[in-house]
Amino acid sequence: MNITQTTQAGTxxxxxxxxxxxxxxxxxxxxxxxxxxxxxxGKQIKAIILSTLQNHGITSCLCECEDKGALDHVxxxxxxxxxxRQL
Amino acid sequence: xxRSYLFxxxxxxxxxxxxxxxxxxxxxFDLEDGVALNQKISARTLLQHSLDTLDFLDxxxxxxxxxxxxxxxxxxxxxxxxxxxxxxxxxxAEIKSLEACLKVLDPSKTxxxxxxxxxxxxxxxxxxxMSSQVKGLLLGGEDLSADCGVERTxxxxxxxxxxxxxxxxAKAFKLxxxxxxxxxxxxxxxxxxxxxxxxxxxxxAKVAINPRQVHVIHEALKVDPxxxxxxxxxxxxxxxxxxQGIGVFNLNGKxxxxxxxxxxxxxxxKEERRTP
Numbered sequence: 001m002n003i004t005q006t007t008q009a010g011t012x013x014x015x016x017x018x019x020x021x022x023x024x025x026x027x028x029x030x031x032x033x034x035x036x037x038x039x040x041x042g043k044q045i046k047a048i049i050l051s052t053l054q055n056h057g058i059t060s061c062l063c064e065c066e067d068k069g070a071l072d073h074v075x076x077x078x079x080x081x082x083x084x085r086q087l
Numbered sequence: 088x089x090r091s092y093l094f095x096x097x098x099x100x101x102x103x104x105x106x107x108x109x110x111x112x113x114x115x116f117d118l119e120d121g122v123a124l125n126q127k128i129s130a131r132t133l134l135q136h137s138l139d140t141l142d143f144l145d146x147x148x149x150x151x152x153x154x155x156x157x158x159x160x161x162x163x164x165x166x167x168x169x170x171x172x173x174x175x176x177x178x179x180a181e182i183k184s185l186e187a188c189l190k191v192l193d194p195s196k197t198x199x200x201x202x203x204x205x206x207x208x209x210x211x212x213x214x215x216x217m218s219s220q221v222k223g224l225l226l227g228g229e230d231l232s233a234d235c236g237v238e239r240t241x242x243x244x245x246x247x248x249x250x251x252x253x254x255x256x257a258k259a260f261k262l263x264x265x266x267x268x269x270x271x272x273x274x275x276x277x278x279x280x281x282x283x284x285x286x287x288x289x290x291x292a293k294v295a296i297n298p299r300q301v302h303v304i305h306e307a308l309k310v311d312p313x314x315x316x317x318x319x320x321x322x323x324x325x326x327x328x329x330x331q332g333i334g335v336f337n338l339n340g341k342x343x344x345x346x347x348x349x350x351x352x353x354x355x356x357k358e359e360r361r362t363p
Contacts, residue, residue, distance in 0.1 A: 015101035
């Protein structure tokens with residue numbers, strides 16, 4: 001499944017993450033992450049985002065995320081909501 | 088017995104996370120009025136994942152679902168059927184909405200009927216008897232006054248009939264009576280006075296809309312230690328007299344009989360159940 005429109009979920013409040021999904025003309029999944037804990041958990045957060053996208057059959061998108069210290073389940077929930085808003 | 092029910096908007100990840108360490112006896116995750124229309128589904132998704140992941144320790148968890156006539160109702164109830172959830176708060180509780188809820192809610196879950204419409208007040212006798220899943224009545228003063236087209240005041244005369252009717256029905260059918268939120272968050276003295284007032288009518292608990300209200304509610308619901316001590320003395324003396332075949336006696340100049348004994352016993356039981 002390709003992302004065909006821009007959708008967003010989440011907030012910029014503490015313990016949350018703002019996820020924006022956009023179409024990617026390259027046809028791949030590209031994740032851009034800004035996080036208050038980028039150095040400590042950047043790889044892990046990206047891995048969660050990627051696996052959530054893949055679990056929902058996403059093969060192409062530009063995923064921009066601003067993380068404010070969200071736990072794993074919040075990241076998953078926000079990515080899922082952004083995907084759901086594509087439908 | 089829960090003394091406080093704290094509303095937490097299910098759209099707020101941080102508040103859901105912190106709810107597990109707050110002092111409230113029960114948490115109501117709100118999918119209804121506390122969540123903007125365009126965030127409803129996203130809030131439910133967040134709540135589902137939070138319930139799956141977080142340990143809410145000994146908190147009693149409720150979900151305020153959306154109205155039975157809304158598009159969100161069915162999925163909200165399915166979310167509330169989660170094993171960690173104790174039950175639902177049913178908004179605009181009326182016969183029709185309660186029937187709809189009972190059709191889809193897991194039979195192990197309890198229902199707190201949120202009485203916030205004139206019809207809901209009038210239908211209290213039926214609502215109390217429709218299902219053993221109904222365990223409590225919760226007054227929604229804001230929506231009720233809106234439904235009646237009157238201004239909501241701190242004195243609360245506009246919800247006086249509903250408030251008294253609700254507690255009387257709760258007592259008659261052995262349900263929890265939970266009072267409406269106190270919306271002036273900074274006014275702790277006003278909250279304290281209102282809690283004491285409704286407790287004197289028989290209300291068991293109050294809804295909090297801010298964590299800072301919880302402590303005030305708990306303090307205001309505490310029984311006066313002198314009254315508690317006196318109740319213990321009455322119970323002890325009555326049970327002693329009863330073994331001697333005496334049903335009425337004088338204790339420190341006060342006549343003690345069965346109703347006085349039962350009232351004292353009830354006060355002790357209530358206080359002991361309230362003490363965490």
